[in-house]
Amino acid sequence: MTYVTAVLRTDEPNLMHQAVEEAVRLLREGEVVALPTETVYGLAANALDPAAVTKIFEAKERPTFDPLIVHLPNKDQLDLVAEVPEGIALTVKKLVERFWPGPLTLLLPKKPIVPDIVTAGLPTVAVRVSSNGIFKRIIGALDKPLAAPSANRFGSISPTSASAVLSELDGRIHLIVDAGASLYGLESTIIKIEPGSPKPLITIVRPGPITPDDLKLYGKVKVAIRSVIDGPSDAPGQLASHYAPKTPLRLLERPSDFIPEEGKRYALMSYRGEEKDGYLNLTEWEEVMMLSPGNGKLPEAAVRFFYVLRALDKLGVDEIIAEPLHEHGMGIAMMDKLRRASVRYAS
Ligand code: TXA
Numbered sequence: 001m002t003y004v005t006a007v008l009r010t011d012e013p014n015l016m017h018q019a020v021e022e023a024v025r026l027l028r029e030g031e032v033v034a035l036p037t038e039t040v041y042g043l044a045a046n047a048l049d050p051a052a053v054t055k056i057f058e059a060k061e062r063p064t065f066d067p068l069i070v071h072l073p074n075k076d077q078l079d080l081v082a083e084v085p086e087g088i089a090l091t092v093k094k095l096v097e098r099f100w101p102g103p104l105t106l107l108l109p110k111k112p113i114v115p116d117i118v119t120a121g122l123p124t125v126a127v128r129v130s131s132n133g134i135f136k137r138i139i140g141a142l143d144k145p146l147a148a149p150s151a152n153r154f155g156s157i158s159p160t161s162a163s164a165v166l167s168e169l170d171g172r173i174h175l176i177v178d179a180g181a182s183l184y185g186l187e188s189t190i191i192k193i194e195p196g197s198p199k200p201l202i203t204i205v206r207p208g209p210i211t212p213d214d215l216k217l218y219g220k221v222k223v224a225i226r227s228v229i230d231g232p233s234d235a236p237g238q239l240a241s242h243y244a245p246k247t248p249l250r251l252l253e254r255p256s257d258f259i260p261e262e263g264k265r266y267a268l269m270s271y272r273g274e275e276k277d278g279y280l281n282l283t284e285w286e287e288v289m290m291l292s293p294g295n296g297k298l299p300e301a302a303v304r305f306f307y308v309l310r311a312l313d314k315l316g317v318d319e320i321i322a323e324p325l326h327e328h329g330m331g332i333a334m335m336d337k338l339r340r341a342s343v344r345y346a347s
């Protein structure tokens with residue numbers, strides 16, 4: 001089915017009210033709507049309505065083995081969709097108090113009310129509460145959990161603006177609610193919690209804005225991002241081709257490994273645009289885009305990360321070369337995404 005995709009602004013009070021009202025109306029009717037969150041834009045539908053959720057998979061062309069994150073109107077509704085095992089109840093309570101609303105997703109045993117299509121038949125559900133003001137208004141008015149994956153076509157780059165959503169889903173959905181650029185620019189951190197002694201065990205299955213350092217107060221933190229070679233990770237959506245631009249991308253860990261090929265056009269995704277990093281003068285770049293000029297700040301780089309990838313992808317160069325970033329804090333997530341994006345072209 002094709003739709004006329006409307007983009008509604010929220011930067012003036014009356015426009016904002018209209019956009020919220022229209023989004024709520026569509027969601028009540030069992031439609032999907034692209035909504036801003038503090039991480040990336042999401043494609044939302046009533047999580048308790050399997051027919052509505054099916055439309056998410058259709059619009060994204062997402063395989064149904066890949067489960068969705070359930071967003072709650074507020075933290076008190078956790079019990080509605082998830083079972084909190086006694087052995088981790090205190091830890092869950094502390095994490096929820098500290099990080100919700102915000103970019104942390106918890107994997108917990110699901111309650112029967114959550115349709116199997118949401119969790120791809122898994123016994124667990126991924127759940128979070130978004131801190132985005134517009135998202136909160138919409139989900140608050142609807143008062144239903146919303147299933148929402150990132151609002152891109154399956155395997156493509158996550159959208160951090162309404163225009164990025166439009167380029168992914170134009171003609172496939174009724175409405176995009178535009179609330180400007182995403183605050184964090186990277187998808188939420190997904191964790192699994194297990195009882196442990198002396199501390200509970202927190203496993204990061206998808207790195208994101210909430211870092212191992214942020215979590216270590218609450219348990220023993222393990223980052224378990226499986227490489228593509230190891231097979232699927234605990235978050236089934238993280239396939240090899242994920243986050244991949246259409247242009248071949250290469251994460252160039254050492255500048256000395258680069259041998260430009262005659263006649264090929266290259267673009268550089270530079271971390272901080274510093275000559276001393278050894279990348280700027282490797283070749284006549286068709287384009288250089290920086291993530292965080294100067295000293296290189298990881299949260300700032302994160303905000304621009306998907307935007308820059310998308311922009312470089314549009315140039316039609318032969319290859320995008322990416323500089324490595326510092327691999328701590330939010331750099332863990334970006335390096336993971338760069339590795340996944342470049343592996344498609346390795347060997
Ligand atoms: O920040 C975010 O998390 C964004 C915004 C829109 O909330 N959403 C997002 O959704 O990134 P998505 O569908 O693009 O990524 C969700 C990831 C997928 O890798 C999926 O496999 C994993 O979460 N996931 C969902 N439910 C799961 C479950 N029950 N067990 C394991 N992994 C799960």
Ligand code: MG
Binds near residue numbers: 149150158
């Ligand atoms: Mg996604």
